[in-house]
Amino acid sequence: MERGTTLCLVGPNGAGKTTLLRLVATLLRPSGGDAHVMGHSLRDEPDEIRKRTGLLSVRGFLYDDLTAAENLNFTMRMAGLRPSREGIARVLERIGLAEVADNRMRTFSTGMRKRLALGQLLVRPIELALLDEPYSGLDSQGMRLVDEVVGEFKAAGTTVVLASHQDGEAVREAEQTGVLRKGHLEILPESEPLSRHLSVGGPAGAPGTH
Amino acid sequence: MHVLRRAWAIVWKDLLIEARTKQSFNAMVFFAALVLFIFSFALGPDTELLQKVSGGLLWVGIAFTGLLSLSRTYQNEETSGGLEGLRAYPGDPRAIYLGKLLGNIVLLLLVEAVLFPAAGILFQANLWPYAGGLVAVALLGTVGFSLVGTFYSALTVNLRAREVMLPLLLFPALVPVLLGAVNATTLILEGDLMGEAVVWLRVLTAFDIIFFVICIWIFPIALEE
Numbered sequence: 001m002e003r004g005t006t007l008c009l010v011g012p013n014g015a016g017k018t019t020l021l022r023l024v025a026t027l028l029r030p031s032g033g034d035a036h037v038m039g040h041s042l043r044d045e046p047d048e049i050r051k052r053t054g055l056l057s058v059r060g061f062l063y064d065d066l067t068a069a070e071n072l073n074f075t076m077r078m079a080g081l082r083p084s085r086e087g088i089a090r091v092l093e094r095i096g097l098a099e100v101a102d103n104r105m106r107t108f109s110t111g112m113r114k115r116l117a118l119g120q121l122l123v124r125p126i127e128l129a130l131l132d133e134p135y136s137g138l139d140s141q142g143m144r145l146v147d148e149v150v151g152e153f154k155a156a157g158t159t160v161v162l163a164s165h166q167d168g169e170a171v172r173e174a175e176q177t178g179v180l181r182k183g184h185l186e187i188l189p190e191s192e193p194l195s196r197h198l199s200v201g202g203p204a205g206a207p208g209t210h
Numbered sequence: 211m212h213v214l215r216r217a218w219a220i221v222w223k224d225l226l227i228e229a230r231t232k233q234s235f236n237a238m239v240f241f242a243a244l245v246l247f248i249f250s251f252a253l254g255p256d257t258e259l260l261q262k263v264s265g266g267l268l269w270v271g272i273a274f275t276g277l278l279s280l281s282r283t284y285q286n287e288e289t290s291g292g293l294e295g296l297r298a299y300p301g302d303p304r305a306i307y308l309g310k311l312l313g314n315i316v317l318l319l320l321v322e323a324v325l326f327p328a329a330g331i332l333f334q335a336n337l338w339p340y341a342g343g344l345v346a347v348a349l350l351g352t353v354g355f356s357l358v359g360t361f362y363s364a365l366t367v368n369l370r371a372r373e374v375m376l377p378l379l380l381f382p383a384l385v386p387v388l389l390g391a392v393n394a395t396t397l398i399l400e401g402d403l404m405g406e407a408v409v410w411l412r413v414l415t416a417f418d419i420i421f422f423v424i425c426i427w428i429f430p431i432a433l434e435e
Contacts, residue, residue, distance in 0.1 A: 022294075025298060027298060029293050047301065049298050050298065050299065050301075051298035051300040055298055057294075061294075061295030061298060063286070065226075065227045065230050065286075066223065069222075070226070074219060074222075075299075077215065077216065077219035077222075078216055078219055078220075078296070078301075079299055079300065079301040080212055080215070080216070104230075
């Protein structure tokens with residue numbers, strides 16, 4: 001992938017989209033072979049990759065009994081950064097959670113949790129953003145936020161890989177689309193419509209509605 | 211320094227969550243009090259006997275209570291995707307071990323601060339004259355217990371039968387620390403006329419140093435596998 005571009009991964013449930021993202025994020029060790037991410041070996045230099053990579057997982061790496069601001073504070077400290085109130089406030093404002101900054105995450109809806117998980121990617125500098133089902137659980141405003149953040153990532157030269165079953169601007173505007181089937185990745189030719197591989201609330205791999 | 215800063219972030223996060231939920235502390239204090247009450251009732255009003263066995267009874271209480279805390283060490287990570295959430299951050303994974311270890315030590319010492327005076331009252335023993343020695347044993351014993359416990363807790367966190375596997379793996383490895391702590395506590399409570407408690411304190415110190423080095427060394431491998 002070229003720096004600053006987007007790859008959209010599609011495929012039925014169980015095809016290996018999340019596994020691929022977790023491999024690239026170095027949360028899983030390859031059972032065989034190796035791959036290089038930003039010039040670093042997955043097998044031998046996982047820490048170099050972790051420094052530059054942010055993963056938005058389906059559940060998010062968040063704590064129920066910390067507030068939204070505390071969750072972001074913890075993320076920054078674990079990434080080796082010095083947290084600042086202003087920086088955290090700016091990100092909370094950006095993701096639309098400024099008013100609930102001091103509320104415990106336990107009280108948040110699924111959409112609010114997803115926004116906060118997205119905020120975790122914004123509080124530290126990354127060169128590769130891995131987004132696993134970024135639209136799931138979000139309302140139309142939240143989906144627009146994801147599209148805007150992906151746009152900002154691209155403008156800043158951050159490469160984005162997103163796995164999604166749902167349609168969205170970021171999905172449609174991805175430079176490349178890859179279809180995962182039984183662990184094999186096939187890059188779609190530009191002429192093939194993406195909608196065939198998307199579904200909204202339908203069964204896995206069902207024909208899309210867009 | 212980077213490792214220590216990240217470890218401190220984990221301690222801050224874990225203790226903040228514990229201060230809000232008190233899910234481990236309340237359960238530990240209740241359980242420890244129950245163990246002491248049962249022993250106290252079982253042994254009856256024989257003050258001499260109670261004082262003779264109080265060192266052992268105290269450490270039985272601490273061991274079982276500590277086990278309760280250890281089994282929850284990584285459970286508050288479950289909402290954040292388990293240990294995966296912590297592993298996703300860059301940096302030396304030893305910070306995770308150090309952070310969890312310090313959190314366990316602080317929590318167990320807080321419970322012991324309640325447990326020791328309670329034991330003194332129940333076993334009709336005046337612990338105050340022996341406070342210095344008892345604090346030293348409690349510190350060394352708690353560090354040793356937490357060093358091994360935090361390590362095995364990470365090893366068993368993803369097992370289905372972790373509640374069974376953790377004590378099965380942990381208690382054999384804890385024999386030296388329990389032996390040292392029980393003997394040192396008993397000797398101190400008996401007045402330690404021959405100065406033998408120091409020998410057991412040295413055993414505990416050696417155990418702590420050896421296990422600190424081993425656990426810190428192999429934790430990254432254990433975490434990856």
